[in-house]
Amino acid sequence: GWSGDASGTTNPLNITMDADKTVTANFSPIQRTLTVNAANGSVTASPNPVNGTYDDGTVVTLTAVPDSGYQFDSWSGDATGNTTQITVTMDGDKTVTASFSVTLGINDEKFKVPFKLYPNPVEDIIHIESKEIVEKIKIYNVLGKEVVSSTMSNESINVSSLSKGLYFMIIETTSGKGVRRFIKK
Incomplete structure (x- = not known):
């Protein structure tokens, strides 16, 4: 918005120069929202916590962390790929989903009961x-x-x-x- 000898948020601003005037333009960064979905695991974000609000253009690193007994599969939504760590540029509101699946190790010690x-x-x-x-x-x-x-x-x-x-x-x-x-x- 404008301050000093002008007010409001109209842009462009028309000023009548009938005297000396001081006008200040006040800018606030555009905010973008990141929403992350993950079942059977979690996602860490750097900077800021997951589902945070970021200044426009911020590059956020997301890391998928599977729960015990699960493995990371892929990203979907506003991010794609199958590596556990990706970056997302916050040039708009973004929604990202991390998909995990059950890890089934046939010889895993956890699965020792014969049948x-x-x-x-x-x-x-x-x-x-x-x-x-x-x-x-x-x-x-x-x-x-x-x-x-x-x-x-x-x-x-x-x-x-x-x-x-x-x-x-x-x-x-x-x-x-x-x-x-x-x-x-």
Whole structure:
């Protein structure tokens, strides 16, 4: 806005020079908002905290940090790529999403409970054989998205609604977890 012998925010400003005048133009930086979305992980931003307001033109470095058991996949929205660290130039309001997926290490110590799945490949019903009581069953696709979840101690699961492809089944028992892969045909 204007101060001194002028007021308001009209631009351009017309002044009648009928005497000596002092006019000051007051500028404030344009503010841009950064919104970051992340499930199963978090994102750090430098400078300022995530979802902060930045002066126009500020270059912000974003770093994806996956939760335990997850891995970083990619950025979407106003940023793209699959490296854990990117920069965003705040030349407008920006929304960025960090995508994470489940890390399934077949030989991972966390997944030590043995069990069998049959038939494999499966068409409709897959059977679970374990020496322990199964408390939870979860099935993930190859992208790490959970597609089936059951808290019943089933010995078989109907997978007829799943698309053809590779899947991972994780079972939970009182002593831990086990993981096996299977093919839906």
